[in-house]
Amino acid sequence: MDDGALIGGMANAGAVVRRGAVVERPAPPNARAIHAHLQALADNGFDAAPIPLRISPMGREELTFIPGNVALAPYPAWALTETAVRSVGALLRRLHDASADIPLDPSAGWASDLADPQGGTLLCHNDVCVENVIFRDGRAAAVIDFDLAAPGRPVWDVAMAARYWVPMLDPESAAVSGRDQLDTMKRLRVLADGYGLAPQDRVDLPAVIEQATEVARSFVATRVAGGDTTFTLALAEHGGWERWDRIQAWMAAHRDAFARALLA
Incomplete structure (x- = not known):
């Protein structure tokens, strides 16, 4: 889908949005540690996870958007x-x-x-x-x-x-x-x-x-x-x-x- 809310999941339902190539979502308490790990994955050549961009002044995390299909219930x-x-x-x-x-x-x-x-x-x-x-x-x-x-x-x-x-x-x-x-x-x-x-x-x-x-x-x-x-x-x-x-x-x-x- 284009820009707007991304549906799916339970914990952050309705709170995840896409803006072009960026996904913005609530940052977990240990976001900085998770971001460090995601960046290390990318540095190791793993291209199958989001790349962290920043934590905004509003306390939301920004990551790269990964194109593809996500299955939602009832599952296709x-x-x-x-x-x-x-x-x-x-x-x-x-x-x-x-x-x-x-x-x-x-x-x-x-x-x-x-x-x-x-x-x-x-x-x-x-x-x-x-x-x-x-x-x-x-x-x-x-x-x-x-x-x-x-x-x-x-x-x-x-x-x-x-x-x-x-x-x-x-x-x-x-x-x-x-x-x-x-x-x-x-x-x-x-x-x-x-x-x-x-x-x-x-x-x-x-x-x-x-x-x-x-x-x-x-x-x-x-x-x-x-x-x-x-x-x-x-x-x-x-x-x-x-x-x-x-x-x-x-x-x-x-x-x-x-x-x-x-x-x-």
């Missing part, structure tokens, strides 16, 4: 293909490889909302959801919105991405979202293959996805308890806590089957 068919899933895995691996030698400032105030409880030396994106990936010709071309980035394990970032892109939904939840026709086992393996996930990480991934889901649930609960109407409405519209219970029980019951599929 091109965003649900196995090619799309594989490309997301490949993009995440490129991001991790470019980030691997960028030193992290432990005092930067990285977001704790979706952070890996075990920590790590890699800055994980933590929110590679459908709305945060830009596509071109049916393949993931760039990732945006690093607000929730924090140190963690690479497999943690893969687990977070799997929740959205496989997606990790029990059959009832998948049917409600119109994605019950997708082969969950195969798509999880396709994502891991696109990333080039190591054998031991494939063994660990199902349990890490469960752990990531619990962290995501706590994140939503905190927002709801704090009176965030966006998250409160979304929770109600998507089946409440019963849906979370159902998804988590389903994942635990199929943990071994997921591991077998990942190692097939």
Whole structure:
């Protein structure tokens, strides 16, 4: 789209605008640390993330606009293909490889909302959801919105991405979202293959996805308890806590089957 508000997402809904080649959005508390990391990515040759421009006197951050397509719910068919899933895995691996030698400032105030409880030396994106990936010709071309980035394990970032892109939904939840026709086992393996996930990480991934889901649930609960109407409405519209219970029980019951599929 041309200049104006950019739709999508929840935390900054309605507050992100494009002006030509520049995107302006609310600056997170640790914007300067995120900007330093984005600039280091660019310096390392990674061209699939926004380049920071400045933080305005009004406290908003300005970044380069990345052209392409972003899938919004109800998700179009091109965003649900196995090619799309594989490309997301490949993009995440490129991001991790470019980030691997960028030193992290432990005092930067990285977001704790979706952070890996075990920590790590890699800055994980933590929110590679459908709305945060830009596509071109049916393949993931760039990732945006690093607000929730924090140190963690690479497999943690893969687990977070799997929740959205496989997606990790029990059959009832998948049917409600119109994605019950997708082969969950195969798509999880396709994502891991696109990333080039190591054998031991494939063994660990199902349990890490469960752990990531619990962290995501706590994140939503905190927002709801704090009176965030966006998250409160979304929770109600998507089946409440019963849906979370159902998804988590389903994942635990199929943990071994997921591991077998990942190692097939």
